[in-house]
Amino acid sequence: MPTRLAEYRMVGPAGPFGNGSRAWLAEPPLGTTSDSPVVIVELDAVGDDTWPATQALLHELASVSSAHVPRLLESGRGEGNEPATWISRDRPAARSLATAVGDRRAALRVLAGAARGAHDLHEAGWAHGDIRLATVLVDAGEGLLDLPTRLASTVPPAVIQVVDPSDLDGVDSDRLWGAGPTRASDIYALGAAIHRALTGAPLHPDLAADQPVTAVQRVLVEVPRITPTFGGPVAQLVRDCLDPDPARRPPSAAHLADQLDDLAVA
Amino acid sequence: MSERVEVLIGPGTVIRWGRAAVWAGPTASPALLTFLHHSLRNVGSSAQGGRQVVDHIARILSARDPEPGVPFAAVGPAGDEWAAILHGPVQLWDGARWVAPSPRPGWLPASLTPQPALCVGPAGSTAPHVLPNSPYDLAAGMVPGGGFILVPEYAGVPRATLDRRDPGGMPVAPGGASGHQDPSGSPWEPSPAPLAAPAPVASPTSVAATMPAPLPVAAPLGLPADPAPPAPSEPTPDLPTPGLPTPGLPTPAAPVHSAVPVAPSRPPLPPVGDAGGAEGAGRPLVPGVRCPSGHFNHPRARRCARCRAELGGAPLTDGPRPPLGVLIADDGTVYRVDGDLVIGAVPAVDPAVVAGQATALRLAGASRSVAPTHAQLRVSDWAVLVTDRGSAAGTHIVRPDQSGWDRLPPFRPEPLLPGSHLAFGQRVVTFVSPWPADVAPD
Incomplete structure (x- = not known):
């Protein structure tokens, strides 16, 4: 772990988080008005040729203001043992839903918060494109949606990077066929995250971790499999989110969030 | 860039990156020095680097002064003039007037025109000796020093002008640190507000909102260009310069970072189910x-x-036309095919990419078996054609109805059918499509 990075002094490891392979807690840089630590997240390495486009995306992303999305503070590139590409963000106490333990109601509330974060991004002109349990964050029981940092490292013509085939669970066929992320594809991914959080099962089981090409080809043609024992109104909501026709999915992520909140108190 | 930053002997630290320079007194903390160093390294080479650094620091100081009373000064280019920020007991002479902060707020941003140089050092310091073509010319980096003289390169102005103007050395500020006067004698009160209009502060922890943004830096910064060569009439003394950087040092692969500026917001995404939407635009x-x-x-x-x-x-x-399919690379990256692509290890150099007629598809981590511009995919109506660009290793294909690899003849377009595998050197991609196979017209 580097002891310093730009104006940050590293405090210790952070996470686990969904984006990036490494994350650290760091003291705020000199001169900032807050004493709260920040999180430094290492992103997928970005080449010199794509760095300007990546940084332009990050600059735009910094303008998004939402109570359900961490705020992007800085971005940069390092050398030596420093992260090759990194961002800093707030909400240092947030943890991924993939590692957080909670009951069903708590999970629904957290997922509702993440859906509101997705809606805020949509209204700000962003589709997240990487919603999964690892990017749904829990901060003091409140749900957040982590920053869509993979957008920044997936510069066209790249659509997605399959780091782990289980990541494909929340990728609808439109995206795998080359379309960009949309409201509908984010809602699909939220449906997959709800399914995974409440059942523990993926929609596309048995994808080989060492065969990403085969995994993509399978997901392109397979119908997502909802766990047979998963029933009730939540399961129906998941089915709505996964509808092959994007027009038949919930009309917005905010609408989905309202339904999740209702189910959490039912 | 041919400015000189001549380091003055004395306590403190001098930093230079690109065209910007900083002096900090001996009481500056390591955190402050690191901050100043990184700030200069980020934007020092920019034509507006001085303005960015000054605005950056001013925004920080306007929120909270982390180290009150610690002397430091930063100077850098701001278009046709120079921007500076002075903090604590420091002084700056631009050849026509003195600039120094008042005790309150204790710091001062300024715009300057060197006439012909800028002299920066601690308030009330004794006059240093200015050497003609000083060997203490800092090309880049951070060294001990008690101040600096920044000599911009002016067309038609010989370097010796500085030495003739100020043969005795650096002037001493009238009134020391707390006073400031220009030649007319009128007081110059420092503005408590930064020079740039502050952006809205969205949250108390938002660096994006509290720190002005340096311009994005696209590539690691290297050393600035070599200092200006000495005038023929003034041969450079062959003096040793122990411990000081010299021209011609290897270019460091400097990291870059920037506070993320707030950009104009985008319009909301099209509603769910919008069949055309922005995708069709x-x-x-x-x-x-x-x-x-x-x-x-x-x-x-x-x-x-x-x-x-x-x-x-x-x-x-x-x-x-929707995307015609995707290329699935052997590392799991999925690339859309919705227009012409140039594939290779360095496809961005291809003229078609430069002209915006094709998109670069860089095969990351490619070995030397992948040529810089190895192959091209061309889209025509609903068909996709692949052309080897005369690469040494060749482009090989396994068509859906075949089991073995065929080498494509160079520079001859071949239809790329769904289910085909392509090998570019040692990298393999698979083309899949939701559409029926189609062949472009001749």
């Missing part, structure tokens, strides 16, 4: 059929690729 029109939900499909498709609705009997119409 700018795409070429091709003949095809629409499903009952309005999704545009290949004219020979039997079912809609998006909603799986039957397409039998749908009338032929023109519509924006």
Whole structure:
């Protein structure tokens, strides 16, 4: 772990988080008005040729203001043992839903918060494109949606990077066929995250971790499999989110969030 | 860039990156020095680097002064003039006037025109000796020093001008640190507000909102260009310069970072179910059929690729061409095929990419078996064609109805059918598509 990075002094490891392979807690840089630590997240390495486009995306992303999305503070590139590409963000106490333990109601509330974060991004002109349990964050029981940092490292013509085939669970066929992320594809991914959080099962089981090409080809043609024992109104909501026709999915992520909140108190 | 930053002997630290320079007194903390060093390294080479650094620091100081009373000063270019910020007991002489902060607020931003140089050092310091063509010329980096003289390169102004103007050395500020006077004698009160209009502060922890943004830096910064060569009439003394950087040092792979500026917001995304939406904007029109939900499909498709609705009997119409499929690389990266692509290890150098007529598809981590511009994919209506660009290792293909690799003849377009595998050197990609195989017209 580097002891310093730009104006940050590293405090210790952070996470686990969904984006990036490494994350650290760091003291705020000199001169900032807050004493709260920040999180430094290492992103997928970005080449010199794509760095300007990546940084332009990050600059735009910094303008998004939402109570359900961490705020992007800085971005940069390092050398030596420093992260090759990194961002800093707030909400240092947030943890991924993939590692957080909670009951069903708590999970629904957290997922509702993440859906509101997705809606805020949509209204700000962003589709997240990487919603999964690892990017749904829990901060003091409140749900957040982590920053869509993979957008920044997936510069066209790249659509997605399959780091782990289980990541494909929340990728609808439109995206795998080359379309960009949309409201509908984010809602699909939220449906997959709800399914995974409440059942523990993926929609596309048995994808080989060492065969990403085969995994993509399978997901392109397979119908997502909802766990047979998963029933009730939540399961129906998941089915709505996964509808092959994007027009038949919930009309917005905010609408989905309202339904999740209702189910959490039912 | 041919400015000189001549380091003065004395306590403290001098930092230079690109065209910007900083002096900090001996009481500056390591954190402050690191901050100043990184700030200069980020934007020092920019034509507005001085303005960015000054605004950056001013915004920080306007929120909270982390180290009150610690002397430091930063100077850098701001277009045709120079920007500076002075903090604590420091002084700056621009050849015509003195600049120094008042005790309150204790710091001062300024715009300057060197006449012909800028002299920076601690308030009330004794006059240093200015050497003609000083060997203490800092090219880049951070060294001990008690101040500096920044000598911009002016066309037609010989370097000796500085030495003739100030043969005795650096002047001493009248009134020391707390006073400031210009030649007319009128007081120059420092503005408590930064020079740039502050952006809205969205949250108390928002660096993006509290720190002005340096310009994005696209590539690691290297050393600035070599200092200006000495005038023929003034041969550079062959003096040793122990411990000081010299021209010609290897370029360091400097990290870059920047506070993320707040950019104008985007319009909201199209609503769910918007069949055309922004996806169709700018795409070429091709003949095809629409499903009952309005999704545009290949004219020979039997079912809609998006909603799986039957397409039998749908009338032929023109519509924006959707992506024709994807290339799945052996590392799991999925690339869309919706226009011409240049594939290779350094595809960005291809003229078609530079001209915006094709998109670069860089095979990351490619070995030398992948040529800089190895192959090209061209899209024509609903067909995809692949052309080897004369690469040494060749482009090989396994077509869906074959089991072995064929080497493509160079520079001859070949139809790329769904299910085909392509090998570019040691990298393999697979083309898959929701549409029926199509072959472009000759």
